[in-house]
Amino acid sequence: MQYQATHLVVMGVAGSGKSTIAAALSRQLGWACAEADEFHPRSNISKMTQGIPLEDGDRWPWLQEIQDWMTTQAAAGTSTVLTCSALKQTYRELLSGADGRVLFIHLDGGAELISQRMQGREGHFMPPTLLPSQLATLEPLTTGELAAGSLRLDIALPPQEIVAAVIAALGVPANAATSSS
Template identity: 80%
Template sequence: MQYPATHLVVMGVAGSGKSTIAAALSKHLGWASAEADEFHPQANIDKMSQGIPLQDEDRWPWLQEIQNWMTEQARAGHSTVLTCSALKQSYRRLLSEAEGRVLFIHLDGDAALLSQRMQGREGHFMPPTLLPSQLATLEPLTAEELEAGSLRLDITRSPEELIAAILVALKLPSGKTPCAN
């Protein structure tokens, strides 16, 4: 039986644990992975480093590059796990146009916990001062997105609990790709 490529987009605002969960999922499933931050042009990184929130016109080319990567991976027969804030439904719609099945895993938590996590991380270009703008921009997954298989998970759970919940909810096999090779 052949299955289309599956793309798991681990989404949420800064500090939600996207990188941790995506890396663990990629390792567990043996799927290709990417960090959306790697697709940002230098101009976007410079803006965020200066504490300037990105606007839609900054994000569209970045999101298109991510979607292109997902499609390239699907055409090569690879399922993927990637991080992407995917804050707005319109952004998720664009990403969903990639070839294959696209599911979103929204890591959600309260502002105090997110801020605390951001204060403790080092080496990231996005300062904690941008968290309020991300929270203001965030549009939660819609009922339609949830019915299509996307998930919203509370980040107060441990990474191990989150991974287990994702694998069970999405009926994902361990160490196997659902793509025909």
């Protein structure tokens, strides 16, 4: 099947490096970039800021908005890079309903490393105390999802190696990926 657009959903728990990797991928591929956190209603941000984990009911309308955004971009022939936790397979199924080819890039790593990174950053609404619930909710990519082209990458690698691995796996035409970092 020929797709008009590809959507790379950079997924994983809070603090796994989604924003860092998505920004670099978007820069190198020249694709539009969006942060799923910008689609959350104020009530979701308020909950998380208070250290209260989101539930399915908080996430469905938010995920639908993100799916709609991807479809709008695809209608204009625009490929995208998105950050989105996409913790459960059912959430990924909803996102995969967007027009275009939807691939997930799971930034996978251990609790200790992610916790250290969350504690090392400043000015973010997400408290490190929510990491255990994020990890408990996470459903790793299934063999079916991996066979369909989604990828799991180890966040112990430096960002430039993660980005290079994604671009190599995508097999994008040489003119779509630039050498700038």
